[in-house]
Amino acid sequence: MEERFRWNRCLLLCRHIPILAAIVKQFIDFIPLLLFFIVYKLDPRPLEVAGHSFEFGGIYSATAMLIVSSLVVYGALFLRQRKLEKGQWLTLVACLVFGGLTLTFHSETFLKWKAPVVNWLFALGFAGSHFIGDRVLIKRIMGHALTLPDAIWTRLNLAWIAFFLFCGAANLFVAFTFQDFWVDFKVFGSLGMTVIFLVAQGVYLSRHLHDDPSTSKPKD
Numbered sequence: 001m002e003e004r005f006r007w008n009r010c011l012l013l014c015r016h017i018p019i020l021a022a023i024v025k026q027f028i029d030f031i032p033l034l035l036f037f038i039v040y041k042l043d044p045r046p047l048e049v050a051g052h053s054f055e056f057g058g059i060y061s062a063t064a065m066l067i068v069s070s071l072v073v074y075g076a077l078f079l080r081q082r083k084l085e086k087g088q089w090l091t092l093v094a095c096l097v098f099g100g101l102t103l104t105f106h107s108e109t110f111l112k113w114k115a116p117v118v119n120w121l122f123a124l125g126f127a128g129s130h131f132i133g134d135r136v137l138i139k140r141i142m143g144h145a146l147t148l149p150d151a152i153w154t155r156l157n158l159a160w161i162a163f164f165l166f167c168g169a170a171n172l173f174v175a176f177t178f179q180d181f182w183v184d185f186k187v188f189g190s191l192g193m194t195v196i197f198l199v200a201q202g203v204y205l206s207r208h209l210h211d212d213p214s215t216s217k218p219k220d
Contacts, residue, residue, distance in 0.1 A: 032069040037187040039065045059108050067099045094118045112175035119168030126161045163197050
């Protein structure tokens with residue numbers, strides 16, 4: 001009985017490894033946003049570096065911090081893993097493009113569009129996988145660790161599409177409706193929605209994994 005209990009616990013952990021990995025990845029992606037938030041909340045003050053005067057604090061120095069920290073974080077991941085996931089490349093490129101436009105034109109409007117555009121591009125990628133290739137995108141990402149019926153994979157993929165569409169719309173609405181609140185929502189609101197969604201996905205998966213024949217204990 002005890003051996004069977006340990007086996008079931010092992011299976012449960014293995015089933016949730018993709019979810020745990022997604023949460024860890026989310027927190028890694030959160031590092032540049034956290035630094036962005038900290039600098040944004042600082043009162044602007046003059047700062048001299050190598051004889052040049054800069055204003056440190058506020059939206060524009062926070063944007064510069066977002067760009068630099070993103071390059072450092074994703075650069076370190078690339079050096080360690082020798083690669084970046086497509087989603088990480090998309091996030092980095094969007095940060096460089098929208099952050100660069102914000103600094104170039106001195107307008108935070110570009111940065112406000114970053115989260116909606118990135119989320120909607122993710123939604124487009126997940127939606128396109130229903131028509132391109134033989135597997136939906138979520139199955140390509142998690143299929144190596146989980147065995148599920150195709151109908152469940154399709155539902156999961158549709159759920160991710162809905163999630164990204166909702167996150168994009170929520171970020172856009174808050175950014176242009178609540179001027180004093182949009183940065184807080186960009187940093188913590190998006191993280192909270194993602195964690196809640198991942199937990200809900202874990203609960204949903206737990207209902208469909210216990211009958212999976214591939215997870216039965218092998219005979220001696």
